[in-house]
Amino acid sequence: MSSDTIVAIATANGVGSISIVRLSGNKALEIAQKITKKKSIKARFAHLCKLYNSDDDIVDEAVIIYFKAPFSYSGEDVIEFQCHGGEIVASLIIEESVKLGARLARAGEFTKRAFLNGKIDLSKAEAIASLIDAKSKSSALALAKHLKGDLKDFVDDAREIFLNIISYVEVSIDYAEEDLPESVFEDIETKLKSLKEKLTLLLESSKRREGLFSGFKVSIIGKPNVGKSSILNRLLNFERAIVSDIAGTTRDTIEESIKIGSHLIKIVDTAGIRENSSDSIEQIGIERSIKSVEDSEIVIAIFDLSREFDEEDRKILNLIKEHRDAKDIIVLFNKSDLKEQFDTSLIQEFLTIKTDKSDIKDLAIKLESILNRYDIATDEIVLTSKRQIESVSKTLIAIDDSFKSLYSNELEIFSFELSNAISYISEITKPIDYSEILDKMFSNFCLGK
Numbered sequence: 001m002s003s004d005t006i007v008a009i010a011t012a013n014g015v016g017s018i019s020i021v022r023l024s025g026n027k028a029l030e031i032a033q034k035i036t037k038k039k040s041i042k043a044r045f046a047h048l049c050k051l052y053n054s055d056d057d058i059v060d061e062a063v064i065i066y067f068k069a070p071f072s073y074s075g076e077d078v079i080e081f082q083c084h085g086g087e088i089v090a091s092l093i094i095e096e097s098v099k100l101g102a103r104l105a106r107a108g109e110f111t112k113r114a115f116l117n118g119k120i121d122l123s124k125a126e127a128i129a130s131l132i133d134a135k136s137k138s139s140a141l142a143l144a145k146h147l148k149g150d151l152k153d154f155v156d157d158a159r160e161i162f163l164n165i166i167s168y169v170e171v172s173i174d175y176a177e178e179d180l181p182e183s184v185f186e187d188i189e190t191k192l193k194s195l196k197e198k199l200t201l202l203l204e205s206s207k208r209r210e211g212l213f214s215g216f217k218v219s220i221i222g223k224p225n226v227g228k229s230s231i232l233n234r235l236l237n238f239e240r241a242i243v244s245d246i247a248g249t250t251r252d253t254i255e256e257s258i259k260i261g262s263h264l265i266k267i268v269d270t271a272g273i274r275e276n277s278s279d280s281i282e283q284i285g286i287e288r289s290i291k292s293v294e295d296s297e298i299v300i301a302i303f304d305l306s307r308e309f310d311e312e313d314r315k316i317l318n319l320i321k322e323h324r325d326a327k328d329i330i331v332l333f334n335k336s337d338l339k340e341q342f343d344t345s346l347i348q349e350f351l352t353i354k355t356d357k358s359d360i361k362d363l364a365i366k367l368e369s370i371l372n373r374y375d376i377a378t379d380e381i382v383l384t385s386k387r388q389i390e391s392v393s394k395t396l397i398a399i400d401d402s403f404k405s406l407y408s409n410e411l412e413i414f415s416f417e418l419s420n421a422i423s424y425i426s427e428i429t430k431p432i433d434y435s436e437i438l439d440k441m442f443s444n445f446c447l448g449k
Contacts, residue, residue, distance in 0.1 A: 005031065006105035006113075007097040009090050016085035021093045023079040023102060024110055029066060031100045032079040035093070036064060041079075043068040051081070054099055059092045060084055074110050075117025121429040123151045126385050130213055137262035138375040139212040142382055150381050151388075154202075155429045158395075161195050162422045169415045189406065196399050199425075203392045206383035209374050211297045213384045215257075216265045216371060219292045221319070222302035223312035227334040231302060232256070232269040234360045261368035268292050293319060298328045298370060300363070305354070306338035309346055317347060324350075328370045332363060387427070394424040 005025025011018070023031060032041060036049040043066050051059045062083040072078040083089045098104065111128055114120045120128075127146035134140040145151070165188050211217070220228045236256055254269040270289035293299055301320045303313055320329050331347055336354040344352065353362045376382055383389050402417035423431075 005097075005102040006109055007094050007102040008105035008110070009094065010080070010110075011085075011090075013087065019083050019085045019087075019090040021081040021083065021090050021097075022110065023081075023097060024072070024074045024076045024105075024113060025102070026077065027101050028077040028079045031097050031102055032064060032066065032081075034100055035081075035096055041066045044071075051083070051093060051096075053092065053096050059096070060089045062093075070117065070119075073119065074113040075119045076113060121152050122427075123155070123388070123429050124149070126388070130384055134213075135215040135264045136212055136371075136375075139384075141378075142212070142376045142380075143384060145381065146384065151383075152429050154381055155425055158195060158199070158425050159422055161191055162418055162425070165191060166415055166418050166422075169411050169418075185406070189403075192399060192403065192406075196396060199392055199396055199399075202381065202383065203389065203396065205380070206389055206392075209376065209382055210386075210389075212374055212376070212382075216263065216298065216374075217292075217296040218265055218267045218298040218300060218367070219289075219296040220267065220269050220300045220302065221289060221293060222304075222316055222334075223310075226302045226304045228269050228302055229254075231300070231332070231334065231355075231360065231363070232267065235267060235364070260364060260371060263368075263371040265298075265367075265371070268296070290319070293323060293327075296327065298330065298367070299323065300330045300332055301350075302332045302334050303342060303347065304335055305333045305340045305342045305344075306335045308341050309343050313342075320350070330363070330366055330370075383428075391424050391427040395421050398424060 003026065005023060005027040007021065007023050010020040010022045029041065033039065035051050036047070037052055038047070038049060041047060041064060045065070047064045047066075048061065049064050050061050053059050060083045062081050065080045065082070067073070067078040067080070069075060069077045081090075081093050083093060094104070108129070111120070111125050115122065115125050123146050127143040131140060131143040131147070134143060168184055168188065220231060222228050232254065235258055255266055257264055258267050259265075270292050299320060301316055303309075303316070320331070323329070329350055331350040331352040333342065333344065333352055333354045353366060355363060383392060398417050398421035402414050402421065405411070405414035405417055
């Protein structure tokens with residue numbers, strides 16, 4: 001355990017009915033007793049107490065709960081002050097706690113201590129941080145599965161397979177005189193291939209769903225004055241973007257968050273894209289629009305039904321054709337309430353939607369249907385951070401390298417590559433302890449050996 005005691009507000013900033021101030025560390029109970037003037041505070045019992053400052057003034061009347069180590073979130077003695085909401089009362093409690101020997105906690109320090117004290121692994125720590133900022137119901141449920149330990153169990157199973165394989169190989173290297181079953185190396189190949197298949201499926205599935213956890217980005221593109229800002233305003237249901245008949249009014253990307261179904265997405269209104277612009281500022285906006293398309297999972301390409309297809313429309317068409325294999329494309333024909341002059345057959349390869357000034361219901365439905373495709377099945381495990389994805393990617397590379405050594409009968413190198421694989425997969429939850437390999441190796445020996 002850490003020798004110092006930390007304190008911080010555990011609830012969001014702003015006015016509310018209750019604020020929670022949390023103390024964690026060796027002096028947490030002592031500090032709480034001085035603030036409450038109580039000689040004893042029973043563990044896991046809600047105490048209604050008056051809180052005092054160093055001048056014996058009453059600061060608040062609050063509920064105090066003591067979580068005795070190791071049965072607390074951080075694994076240390078923890079005190080929670082459930083005081084009246086607002087920043088002032090909570091700040092006064094923190095001020096008194098610091099006077100009595102605590103220090104202000106650094107960002108994430110309570111969870112860091114929970115990890116260091118063995119209360120959680122790295123996958124659970126990441127899930128806690130991500131769950132606070134979950135972008136959809138599906139992502140929240142997936143992160144809750146990590147809190148339950150499903151990803152940890154998956155990683156532990158993979159580690160166990162690697163350890164079993166290494167134990168056989170190390171024994172065959174160091175104790176060649178011992179008889180080993182002829183099927184050992186066939187079993188090794190079978191187990192490795194099966195594990196590689198599971199890890200590959202996990203990686204591919206997780207990469208497709210990165211937007212669930214970081215937030216899906218939707219870009220609205222089109223030539224100038226096609227109605228992009230109007231569409232954004234109607235989706236948001238307020239006038240966020242300036243709407244004008246003057247082409248080039250939107251010169252930079254405008255980003256807003258909006259909830260579609262159970263998903264919170266970031267929707268981006270981009271500057272109108274056209275072939276040539278003499279305005280240097282507008283040109284920068286066009287470049288940012290193209291970059292926004294590259295960064296988005298979903299692209300809404302808008303065409304004006306009331307105007308004939310032109311070279312600026314062709315530029316938009318070529319742009320979405322370039323990205324159609326990597327992104328979901330929605331083609332929206334705007335201004336359907338006006339006389340139609342656009343040749344829609346030029347874009348017949350895309351699924352299209354028609355809209356007018358009053359109705360974008362079909363667009364919202366289409367967006368929701370696309371987002372729902374990324375939802376996670378109840379029994380499915382996914383990687384929820386770039387760090388986890390990188391760990392599995394490195395594990396798969398190590399497995400591929402190990403196959404080369406196995407087939408060439410270079411067992412020492414094979415064992416080395418599998419040790420790397422264990423290290424990489426273990427980065428998801430906790431670093432590998434080399435004694436695990438030794439224990440697994442020698443547990444297979446007969447008694448007396």
